Amino acid sequence: MTSLLVFSDLDGTLLDHHTYSFEPARSALQSLRTFSIPCVINTSKTFQELISLRTALNHQDPFIVENGSAVYIPKHLSLRIDETLEDCGDYWLKAFGPKREQLIDLTNDQTNHYTFTRFSDMTYQDLMAVTGLDEENAKLAMQREFTEPMLWTDSNQALDQLRHHLDQFDIQIQKGGRFSHLMGKHCDKANAMLWLKAVYENQAEEQITTMALGDGENDIGMLSKADIPVVIRSPVHAPPEVPNRSDAWLTDAYGPEGWAQSIDKILSKQGIV
Ligand SMILES: [Mg+2]
CATH class of the missing domain: 3.30.980.20 (Putative mannosyl-3-phosphoglycerate phosphatase; domain 2)
Structure with a gap:
């Protein structure tokens, strides 16, 4: 079981702001899979919008939809969860607000x-x-x-x-x-991230380090609650300020290129590669 858990925004972060390409991040994504480090998508997109994208990304990990409204956990992961979740076909669903x-x-x-x-x-x-x-x-x-x-x-x-x-x-x-x-009221990216972190800590019975990557104002909550906050540089707006987190990383490169750089950096920092 890994002790690192990655949470990532999509638009402007893992996906290029203009082209929606994730090509520059492809090999970093593969590195995470190789070392069994989960990469949780945390996005404003809906379940339906994520279906084809997850296939393209070969994404097998849990994902958080609609700005922290719900977490989908693929059943094949067999995570042990101490609460009753909604059964949604191939997924367990944890919702944080009304339908x-x-x-x-x-x-x-x-x-x-x-x-x-x-x-x-x-x-x-x-x-x-x-x-x-x-x-x-x-x-x-x-x-x-x-x-x-x-x-x-x-x-x-x-x-x-x-x-x-x-x-x-x-x-x-x-x-x-x-x-x-x-x-x-309780739907936000940070809440959902912390809930899932606790789920993983429950499996591993060891402390999990969270790394969160985002480029926008709606990522600030998630970034400020992560152990390692990474602000992805945007080609269209100034980097958001993460309050009281002078330790936040700011990438040199934009979007998926910056994403890949920070994944490579954490892997070498942790002595994984
Ligand atoms: Mg974004």
């Missing part, structure tokens, strides 16, 4: 008070028009499980009022670039 249907139900009556449009109020053609996604990806993006994005067309004050109302149901609203996201 999407509940998020929709709890906001249905709010359409009388505020102006907003949720994914569930749109057709995939509407979503294509709003985002510029092609048909296939628009359909994939609509297959969500734990978060409901909405176009908020009301005031910020109104958004705070709705936030306050939903708080009693343990639901939060996270503001993103284009959409505001309805999701469970």
Whole structure:
């Protein structure tokens, strides 16, 4: 059993910001597999969006979807887990918040008070028009499980009022670039990472060192709670500041190239290669 556990964001981190290629990281990914070091994907993407990508990456490890909303654990890993998880075919599922249907139900009556449009109020053609996604990806993006994005067309004050109302149901609203996201209060990348770390510590009965790699604002929580935080340099924005972590690494190279450099560095630092 390994004592190192890697958590990685996808877009702009393992995947190139512009081309979505992971080619520069291919051999570093292979090194992790060779030394049985799990590489956990921790992304805002959905389960459906990850299926073909995990095949391309030859990814066999657990993965965290929809910004920390849920952890999927492949059953073939036979991890010992001291709680009851949902049975999802080839996976065990640990969810940290309510299902999407509940998020929709709890906001249905709010359409009388505020102006907003949720994914569930749109057709995939509407979503294509709003985002510029092609048909296939628009359909994939609509297959969500734990978060409901909405176009908020009301005031910020109104958004705070709705936030306050939903708080009693343990639901939060996270503001993103284009959409505001309805999701469970306890859904975040850091929480999910720490839960999975404990699962692995439970197997190994030894301390696990976590290394987290991310390039964006939504990775800050995960980075600040990791033993080794790695900020991946982005070609389009300044590196996010990780509060109180002057020990955080900052890669020289962008995206997957920086990713590969930091994996090689930790492997040689730990005397593994
Ligand atoms: Mg990113």
